[in-house]
Amino acid sequence: MGRRMKPLRKKFPGATPYFDRHGKRRWRYRKGGRSVELGTEYGSDDFVERYEAAVKSIRRPVGIDRTIPGSVNDLVVSFYKSPVWKALSDSTKRTYRGHIEPFRMKHGDKPVNQLERRHVMKILAEKADTPAAANNLRKRLMQLLDHAIALDWISTNPARLVKPYKLDGSGFHTWDEGEIARFFQVYEPGTMAHTAVTLMLYTGAARVDAVKLGPWNLKQSADGPRFEYRRQKTLKSNGVLISIPLHPDLAEVLSASADDRPFLATAYRKARSAEGLGNKMRQWCDKAGLDACSAHGLRKACARRLAEAGASAHEIMSVTGHKTLAEVQRYTDAAMREGLADSAFEKLISRPNREQTVVNLQSRFAKNNSKVLK
Incomplete structure (x- = not known):
């Protein structure tokens, strides 16, 4: 055998x-x-x-055993491992996932290299009724497809070939002085609502930062007490330290907070979440009849007040912690425009020969129109 x-x-x-x-x-x-x-x-x-x-x-990584190579799912998994993603703060990641995951759930099995400009336009058109949401998705698609280019999956980014939707207004409503006064009429000192609005109004802090502020952020200096903190949004990139003088109105409100807990802590003495603060602010504003107002609008109101007081864009950035001039420039431009208009009319009104100028202007037109057509 x-x-x-x-x-x-x-x-x-x-x-x-x-x-x-x-x-x-x-x-x-x-x-x-x-x-x-x-x-x-x-x-x-x-x-x-x-x-x-x-x-x-x-x-x-999560989903790899269910992922088709070269698909949207595959791209998202790779993007979540990229240095760009890892450099983002946790709060920014949560926001971005809110835009990416619904897109991924609907188009996850589709090949990335077959995605064209017309497809992106159709995807965004589904959100045409909410143009801000459509523009946010467009930004995330640009990031994802830039990552696909880095992986040599595609050569061009079709999302960058699609124009963003035009938005009505300038985003979140900025609280005006009448709305601020109305809120303080409804909520007296000592209430959490009064403390929250005062804190955000005199620090320019975003919700995610405001909920973390406490006595540990108050520092003594030669010029008096100061507020110091780093924005959560830029914490991973070692954002610039925000150090601002403690406003007397805010100091008076915070004087009642003597214990070692966040200024906006819950009734159980625990740190409040940014989402929780946003929900409470919505309830407080609705009760005060301020439907257009929100927590983010207080941050803009702080910048508006600084601009109206004559602060430059760079000075405002040192308070709000913005990384670029683009957002802050809108506050300074709006404040300066009103002042420039007043200055322009003062010059026009105080001009000694304004009546003569008007008469001469009419005479000139009369002379020009007196010519006979041949």
Whole structure:
């Protein structure tokens, strides 16, 4: 009886092919009830990487065993591992995920390299009734597709070829002085509502920062007490330290907070969430009849007051912590425009020969119109 030949050893034991619903052959690793997708290119670098991870029982990123290579899902998983994503603050990540994940759920299996400008226009058109949301999604798509270019999946970014929707107004409503006075009529000193609005109005802090502020942010200096903190939005990038004088009105309100807890702590003495503060602010404003007002509008009101007091854009940035002049410039421009208009009319009214100028202007037109047409 002849010697029995041993079967040839497979290069990738446990890797087996199958055909998906489109008739395309794919590979997967199966062992111990576990199945991991290996892609379509047998022996490729990506195939080997996935295979080795499966064999060593190394847990792959969320969704990798359900991800089609080159798909939107695959791109999002890769983007979530990128340095750009890791540099974002936790609050910014939550906001971005709110835009990315609904798009991913609807288009996750589609190939990125087939995405064209017309597709992006159609996707954004579904949000035409909420243009701000459409523009936010467009920004996230630009980021995702820039990442796809870095991966050499595509050569151009179709999202950048689509114009943003025009928005009515200038975003969140900026509280005016009448609305601020109305709020303080309804909510007296000592109430959480009064404390919250005063704190945000005299620091320019965003919700995510306001809820974390406490006695530990008050510092003594040669010029008196100051408020010092770093914005959560730029914390990972070592944002510039915000250090502002403590306004007397705010100092009076905070004098009642003697214990070691956040100024806007809950009734259980716990730190309040940014979302929780936003919800409470909505309730407080509605009760005061200020439907257009919001927490973010207080940040803009702080910048408005500084601009009206003659502060430059750079001076306002040192208070609000903005990283670019674009946003702050709108406050200074609006405040300066009114002053320039007043100055212009003062010059016109005080001009000694204004009546003569008007008479001469009429005479000139009369002379020009007296010519007979030939």
